[in-house]
Amino acid sequence: MNSKYIPADKLTAWLDGLAADNRVLVPVVENGSIVFRPREAGSDTPLELEKQATVPPKNAVFPASEPLLTFSYQKHEDEPEKVDVSVQPTINAQPTVVFGCRPCDARGFTIFDNVYGADIYYESRREKTAFISQVCKETANTCFCHWTGEGPADSRGSDVLAVPVDAGYVLEPVTEKGEGLLTSSLLADASKEQQDAAAQMKKDAREQLGEAVDVSEARGALLALFDNMEFWEDVSAKCISCGACTYLCPTCYCFNITDETCGSQGHRVRSWDNCMSYLFTLEGSGHNPRPTKAHRLKNRVGHKFSYYPGLHDGLIACCGCGRCIKSCPVSVDIREIVQRAIETAAAETKAS
Ligand code: SF4
Ligand code: SF4
Incomplete structure (x- = not known):
């Protein structure tokens, strides 16, 4: 799978293109917190890509509250012991792209997958959701993804890794679903230099975290x-x-x-x-x-x-x-x- 490059000044135009067929969730500042919200095409609300979002994009696949089904029942007037019951599942799964979450956020869904694999509500949304995760330029002193996973460039759970490089991002497809998002004419093939810069960036991000504590015990x-x-x-x-x-x-x-x-x-x-x-x-x-x-x-x-x-x-x-x-x-x-x-x-x- 080939990596692509998007210059920073074309990023929102690319996201607007994706929004034609998908709900695109992006990190924005709202009441002092960073939260994921649907992006309206052409919106001038700035994306907050420098810091980790306050609230992870868990809602995209596992909403804080969701109707599972509607029901109604009707008693028979002549036979009061008889009741007709109608039950209709309500699955709401729309194609969604989450842009700008961190690799740890996307990896969180791999932990869900073991538990919710047979849940039709979760599964249908999971299947239709793609994660474009941004490798962390800066890590916080509260981050410890390297204790429990592979660190800030962990690709598990992500469909594309977006690696910040000079003046843009190298977009590395991880899954076929992710590769399918990288067809826009706004994207260029990533040059050898950009790919080297992306590899260095991933290495720097991991090194920022220092030694991992062994939690196997x-x-x-x-x-x-x-x-x-x-x-x-x-x-x-x-x-x-x-x-x-x-x-x-x-x-x-x-x-x-x-x-x-x-x-x-x-x-x-x-x-x-x-x-x-x-x-x-x-x-x-x-x-x-x-x-x-x-x-x-x-x-x-x-x-x-x-x-x-x-x-x-x-x-x-x-x-x-x-x-x-x-x-x-x-x-x-x-x-x-x-x-x-x-x-x-x-x-x-x-x-x-
Ligand atoms: S550990 Fe902290 S955040 Fe969690 S319930 Fe207790 S006080 Fe609240
Ligand atoms: S550090 Fe672990 S336990 Fe704490 S919020 Fe993140 S995933 Fe949950």
Whole structure:
């Protein structure tokens, strides 16, 4: 597959071309946050491509709230025990291109894929969505994608990697779907010099992050600490259960389902849920198996670094984007918890 080059001054014209057949989601500043919004052809709203988006483009494939089906029922007047029920699935999957997300954001969907592979709503949108991920020119001190993946040029989950080079981008197709987006006459073949610059840029981005911490022991360490509530109470002491870490996480996929009815008709809605909330596991009987924030944080960290990897060939359910660290109002840092868990479990093993 051939790489292409787009000069920066032709970028929006190319995106406008893509918008003729697709919903094109781009990062823009809105109320002080960077969010992905559909681009209107010819729009003069500037793209925010320098910084990582505040909110990842998870919505593109897994909406914060979506109707799954509509239903209605009709009782028979003459035979009151008889009811006719009608159910109609409502799948809304339009061709979509996400431009300017980071490689970690796109990789987040590979973690979803193992769980939502048979979900027709997720699958139909996933199939119709392409990710053009921008390799990070600058990394933040909260980024740790190299602990859990290959770093800022990781292509898994992306369809095209856009590598910033002098005055434009080298566009490297990763999938056939991505190659199909690179047919515009505004794109030139990437020259040897541009491709060399792109390779150097990817190397520089990886080097900025420094040495990765080895978290391969986290899976066993978190299991070993499962009943050590002193540890979990300590690491969760300052958490205020706000849920920002889960809502802004590109790999959190829990949901709740509610029926909204009006008379004899209504719709069933799926909405994101938040495992850091007391209500998440509250049962109808009043019993709550995760009654404290220590239990809930144990579940959140354990799920990402131990239980999910145990089910999916060691794959860590965190792409290292750092948003949970950046957005936590009291600076709970998942990196510190994982490292501390590894050290504490090792010390316990040594002492026993
Ligand atoms: S757990 Fe934190 S660092 Fe990992 S993917 Fe979620 S928000 Fe990003
Ligand atoms: S963002 Fe921080 S304070 Fe809020 S629930 Fe997550 S860990 Fe707790």
